[in-house]
Amino acid sequence: MIDRPKKPLPVNSANGTSKIVCVVKTFSMWYPDSESNPNGSGHWVTSSYTICIDLTIDTFENPDDGSGNGGYDYPPFGGGFDNPLDTTKIPKSPCEQIKKQTINTNYKAKIEALDNPSVLNLKKETGFSESKTGVFTELSSAVSTNSSDGLTVTVTPSLKGYIHTHLNNYLTGTFNDAGEPLIKKPIRMFSPADVNTLMTMAEMATDGNYGELYGTMVSSYGNYTIMFTGTASDIKTGFDTQKWTDDYVAYRVRNPYWSFEKLFLTFLKEKMNVQGVELYKIKDNGTVQKKTLNSNNNVQSSDCPQ
Template identity: 55%
Template sequence: MRKKIYLWLSSMIVLSFILHSCIRDEVFSSVDPASKEYTSKSLWKEDETYIKNVMKVYFENEGKIKKINGTIYWDYAITVGTYNESFLMVPVVDNGRVTSVLQVPRKKDTIYFYFTDFSNHIAFFQTLLFSKYEKRAYTNDRANPAARDVICTTSWYSVWMPDNEQLPYPETGPGHWETYSVIKCEQRDQEPDTCIGVVGPNGECPGGGGSTSPGGGGGYPYPEDPKPIQETRTPCGKLKTQYANPNFKAKIEELDKSSILNQKKETGYSESKGGVFTALSQAASTDSSDGMKIIVSADTKGYIHTHQNDYENGTDDDGNIKIRQPIRMFSPADVNTLMTMAGYVTDGNYRDLYATMISSYGNYTIIFTGVASDIKTGFDTQTWRDNYKAFVENEKGSLETKFLRFLKEKMNIQSVELYKIKSNGTIQKKTLNSNNKVESNDCP
């Protein structure tokens, strides 16, 4: 009969997403741990493409790489919450104990083998492999609040350890929970530089105590046609990949036409996390809105919509034609929608969320780069629309400047980034300098 498992969650992991429930006591049962055939025994979903490719390189160069005693237990390799063919760590076992952890990062088209003996990593794998008690696993991918250019992914599990191991059930006697974790941190918008350990106050990745031994050579070529690391690590890489997607590109081309931008109502699509686009419904325009509805759910990845050109909008009391002048830049309501999407995320991974605006002024995308505590909503009100309209009309500078200033000064938001997609395909990040002037930096 299966034993009842009690789950303890501390305040630091309440937003974690349970990827797998539990594993059996007999999880450590590999017939041939040194086999070249990979069968995952991890508690988490892993980047199996990267693991298998690394194994291929390793076995082809084993004589050059291996410099320590022990057997590499490839079936227990973990990629720490990432699936972009960039990193893994795997235990090395000698005489029934984990004596080292092999870490294999990839930088561009080269992978490196490092044997490490960090005590917290050895404890992590020692208990994962040899504990006879059942476990539950969690992972959390989030930006480090101390250094927003660093993304950290934590994988951990909790094990109930009875104080008296002779008792048959944990709940029948005193005991305690023990939690084991590893952290992977990576730099954003920089040359990929992956490390394992606690992130320092300035965003440095010290890797913790212990030592590192290179596994021979200066790196080994990764198999051909690897997925570019940039694709899933940086906002620039994400946007480049997105705009190269034929389905996404087709929607942009459909909306970026005078016949669409000259209409009296906005047009757009929402995109699900499965890549399905759904037309957004329209509503009647008002003096402060061109009318566009989007229903946000946990499956919403992002949305594309237009901001219209000036158009005639009836007459005033004297019979004069009124001209509606939409603001061809993101609005507080657009930011509110992006934040609402972020509010549905349960695992801290906000990287895929986006809002795109198409207009004759330019095509732009905003993304959320913060953590759960940075999510703010309530900007989709008439008061915010009126305040934004007055700000745009009365302040100096470009629409880019006004939007970024309003975001910072009025909405008090630091966790939304603005990108412009130029007609030649160049993607530019737009930021305010110390003088509140917009700086444009092309994505590499």
């Protein structure tokens, strides 16, 4: 990082008195040892900068914006600077985005409305869509069928995300040949169609800004969010067909002892061949956990930084 020339502050205001306030901030940045391998080994560099404001004229002394002098495109101030007067917009990580989301009053109200036995024991899904302006709209639903619990998300360029339920087991009202009641057993985890919705949202984000897009599932098994962290080349759609639904159900039947987390992550990787979709669990105490598969194909949980 290099300094750019500072704008001079006037020493006198209209009444002859200048009120200048300066703040010194210290920050650390991680630099790779080789710019051709930014994910390899590296080292920390600690620096400081000064912000000065002349209260009499409201002049702001903006620090270096991270433009540097060429080379690897480092994020300004280690990716965590959130100065509202800085012109550089820094994308939040999925952990930061989900944590910000979970403390949003409107979002919390929708989660609380859905995370209720009276809702999860229904025979059709319930949910809301959220626009990029923060407006929530109830999703339309239809009568449950053998392949669907009747919830549709209409994707538009203004859609930021959606929240929906996956239901508990319930009686279908029909019987088998032996006269035994048939029970519907929904998979209380994201489906291929849910991933398709997120991918379609990313496909419509022509500016490549995928960081705020999300899909959230509320169930008695837990509350989860998926985020798209890939690039345009990772976007794949076409998973909202009956065949993908049937394949997912059959995959569950073949692996009845797997957790829903392992089922989803393995199907996503081995059958759907999808890259760039990450799974997060939001625990009751507010902790956000990233769920991944380790080398033994077992689920690994990593807590997001507090």
